[in-house]
Amino acid sequence: MDKWYKMDERALNHQETLLYYDGPQLIVARDQVGQDYVCLLREVSEKNDSFFCVPISKRKLELLLSGEIDLRGIFENPEVATIYEAVVYDGDLLHIPTHEIDKTQLSIDWLPGHDLYLEQQDKSTDRIVRESKDRQRAVISCTLNPPEAQHESKISVENLIEGIGLYQRVLKYAYQKALQSIKQMNDVLKEILVAPQNYQLEVTGVSDGSFTIHMQTAANADMFGYSNIARALEIVDAVTNNIDDTEESFNIISKYSGHFATAYKDLLKFIIDKGVPFSYEWSMPQLQKGISRKIIPRQAKPLYEELTKRTEVGIEQKKFVGKFTRLDKSGAWKLLSDDDQREYSGTSNLPLAGTIFQTQRYSLICEETLSVNPITQKEISKLHLISFTQIE
């Protein structure tokens, strides 16, 4: 082994054990200037343990820890094309002498197998539980780990707005779907529950590391510490919890379908296209333990592809009752809704000749599709008439 290396003054300090089996097998260590290394145990003897180490950026380390990138890739294609041997003498993990290895002298036998991903570990949610009780609201923290955070904690404005905006949109439609499942709702309760403050989030701060945005609900929790946004979060949690099981997560999304499915699909697309692992944790005052979930691009892809293939899941049907105020030969129409006295417009492939406007009331079933401006997050609704009947 002496032949392979050049002497180096570098010494590493053990930071974390990632795999333990009768001793540390895979560790994270740091040198004197704060550079992190991932080190893989190669040999164990009575006197010392020998590790192979590669320098790793903070972002790539997070990707490794979150199971986004495989272990072999870290060593096979290191960010800095240098491999070190670190030797732990007499169990001293706090000062591990390290020297560079001539890679050409190494066979590939020592590399980890293909497609091995570290398991995600549950992290403590104590902070968010405490904060939620202090604020008496639901509290949510979203963490994004974009490529620009590779060397320092930063995020592009575009990615920040889009990521958080998409998550807010998912919550909005999950909340609306949750309300639809409430069987009996009197007018007073309905007025309370449909208020946007229930699902709208306010940013309360950011923190370092991966880019983490701390948010709270606009509305206070009730006297029992329950926040209505929990109705939405439970739906989102259920899907995200099954993200590795495409069939199951797709079934849950299908159950709610419509705009919720589209919003969730758009969030997955963002995660995949931008290569941004996305995680969130939340709590409300009545909970003793927070809930955390994570979606990484590798997990997002199969579900996104399924949702793209099965477009019917994203269709949202809407019913209107009112009077047509405009009918064109092209199929364009406008309707004054009895419900909210607003005018809605849309398109149709149905024959509209003979339809009476201004005076006759109709019941309409439309398909609504939404497109979203990624920067402003403004939604544009398009209605397409599927069927209509005259109300006597």
Place this chain on the structure above:
Amino acid sequence: MVYYIQVATCPKVWKGIIYMDINYKWIEDPLPPNCPPDDAINPNNMAFYRLVASFPPRREDFYSLRKIFPNKKPYNNQDECIQRSCSLFSTYNACDFIRKTFSRHNTKKIVKITLPPTCGLIKKTCSKDNHYSWWMIKKFDPIPYCQEENG
């Protein structure tokens, strides 16, 4: 010979009544103070997975590194009690992950071992859901409790 002994016999470790050899000794005697820890439990026929050199395994396959290398110094920032235990996994996949990750384990077999109450104590350690430390009773023979697993 098997007896019932009560918590009073060794109150720090043995909570409640368990089966064990009254002349028990740990396979690694003496263990450090407060080892096994207070919250170590009796496995009571729980099943675990471990890498072994061949099947059927040998007793040495269940030795800790410190047992294999008696003069090896303990890692200075790791719990010495855990270093004096045998690592087990509660899932096959976790065990297989180690086998596939490290070339020196590549050719090993995975055994499922169902630990009877007489085997010693276990504890979930290393902040991983599936990693357990096992402090084995010296007279316990693990081999009959092993079966080869292929996933």
